[in-house]
Amino acid sequence: MSGTPSTPARPSGGDDPTAGKSFRTPIGTHDLAPPESGRWVALLGTFIGAADRAGFGYLQTPIFEDIGVFSRIGEGTDVVGKEMYEFADRSDRRLALRPEGTASVCRAFAQHRPTTPWKVWYQGPFFRYEAPQAGRYRQFHQIGAETLGTDDPDADVEIIALTAEFFGAIGLQRVPLLLNSMGDADTRLAYGEALTSYLQRRAADVDPADRDKIERHPLRILDSKRAATAAVAAEAPQITDFLSGETAAHFERVRAGLDALGIEHAVEPKLVRGLDYYTRTTFEFRAASLDAAQDTICGGGRYNGLVEALGGPPTPGIGFALGIERLLLACDAEGVFDVPAQRAEVWVIDTAGGAAARDLTHQLRSVGVRADRAFDDRSIRAQMRAADRSGAEIALIVGTDEIDAGTVTVRPLRRADGGSRDMPQQTVPRSELLVTLRTVFDVLNAPAPASADSSNPA
Numbered sequence: 001m002s003g004t005p006s007t008p009a010r011p012s013g014g015d016d017p018t019a020g021k022s023f024r025t026p027i028g029t030h031d032l033a034p035p036e037s038g039r040w041v042a043l044l045g046t047f048i049g050a051a052d053r054a055g056f057g058y059l060q061t062p063i064f065e066d067i068g069v070f071s072r073i074g075e076g077t078d079v080v081g082k083e084m085y086e087f088a089d090r091s092d093r094r095l096a097l098r099p100e101g102t103a104s105v106c107r108a109f110a111q112h113r114p115t116t117p118w119k120v121w122y123q124g125p126f127f128r129y130e131a132p133q134a135g136r137y138r139q140f141h142q143i144g145a146e147t148l149g150t151d152d153p154d155a156d157v158e159i160i161a162l163t164a165e166f167f168g169a170i171g172l173q174r175v176p177l178l179l180n181s182m183g184d185a186d187t188r189l190a191y192g193e194a195l196t197s198y199l200q201r202r203a204a205d206v207d208p209a210d211r212d213k214i215e216r217h218p219l220r221i222l223d224s225k226r227a228a229t230a231a232v233a234a235e236a237p238q239i240t241d242f243l244s245g246e247t248a249a250h251f252e253r254v255r256a257g258l259d260a261l262g263i264e265h266a267v268e269p270k271l272v273r274g275l276d277y278y279t280r281t282t283f284e285f286r287a288a289s290l291d292a293a294q295d296t297i298c299g300g301g302r303y304n305g306l307v308e309a310l311g312g313p314p315t316p317g318i319g320f321a322l323g324i325e326r327l328l329l330a331c332d333a334e335g336v337f338d339v340p341a342q343r344a345e346v347w348v349i350d351t352a353g354g355a356a357a358r359d360l361t362h363q364l365r366s367v368g369v370r371a372d373r374a375f376d377d378r379s380i381r382a383q384m385r386a387a388d389r390s391g392a393e394i395a396l397i398v399g400t401d402e403i404d405a406g407t408v409t410v411r412p413l414r415r416a417d418g419g420s421r422d423m424p425q426q427t428v429p430r431s432e433l434l435v436t437l438r439t440v441f442d443v444l445n446a447p448a449p450a451s452a453d454s455s456n457p458a
């Protein structure tokens, strides 16, 4: 037998045990469908605008990578140690679904050696085996950006300003920025010792579920959400007291830069972030409108050792990642970024078989009009209902009379904002359709005179 245990035989057609079964999305994953998906597209568009103006180019890396790329983040972290989707492919390569973006960006940098500074942004799905709940999923989506190849504190400021600009553009108000510095390797060493001996003294007060971290991962104690642990953490020594002259100066330059740009921030010495690779600046935007367990919508920081750990030259970097689902939850909570569903501007009603609808929608789309139609040769009433439901401002009606005369009937339905406008329908030669449409759009959507009642009478 040549079959290996790692490639079990798959059921063949006839005795497929899943035949006739209905399927659902796996736990912790979701479909994204209209109209909600329109909001995602608009969100991405807004970010792309901000990233483009700031000189960041789009980077797309594979969704799975050699598992070693991610283990460099730190074997002791939850992301790698507990949450990673690992698998072997059919040739027994050890791979993992990407749990985060920075390691892949650094792998790409080490592989391609681009000129610096290398400023890139990314977006897409990420995977972590977590307990699903609101704002926490197994497949979630991030937008991120990274600047590699410079230690300049202004690069930190630029990265933070990009996120602040983006949040402003989508209308989020209640997302305070917390800032900290992790110093350098010496800082972490000295601080780690001070923190561990403090925690050892207070071990009895630490929540039992967190106690093993005292030796294994003392920094993790600081961002524990358990009340007893948090009380101990509140009195712990602070990393900002252990910064070397150089890293303290870097931190001050970042803070001064944020002040100069009017970006409010608070220093939070307990902000140590979940990944091992951070040095110097770390930051988070937390949504005041969300539950504390899932209120971090964006996290980031400087990592000056990661490219080297991935086989590249020593290269400093700074970046952030934000969770799109959580960002949208925060938008909902604040009642902002309510993107109207995509709708047609013009609806073509064809009672003569459908050929006119086929041709007219095509022509209108090619000159930039959002045009749509019903299918299946429905009755004129059914087509009118579809036109109404669509939210289109104008219906174009083509029946046998219009076809014989080479005309189209233009029937104004409503203003783009939904309000009604009293405007008669008119039948015009096909050759004049575009001009007529433009006029009708203009009249429909002209600001209403103060005296006229443009509200929907219904």
Ligand code: ATP
Pocket (backbone or CB within 6 Å): 100, 128, 130, 135, 136, 137, 138, 139, 140, 141, 142, 273, 274, 293, 294, 295, 296, 297, 298, 299, 300, 321, 322, 323, 324, 325, 326, 327
């Ligand atoms: P948390 O402490 O909430 O688990 P994290 O520190 O693990 O967050 P990062 O690795 O910094 O998160 O990821 C950046 C952002 O991605 C987070 O701020 C969050 O908005 C989002 N995010 C992380 N994990 C998930 C998840 N499982 N589901 C949805 N969004 C997530």
Ligand code: MG
Pocket (backbone or CB within 6 Å): 274
């Ligand atoms: Mg996490």
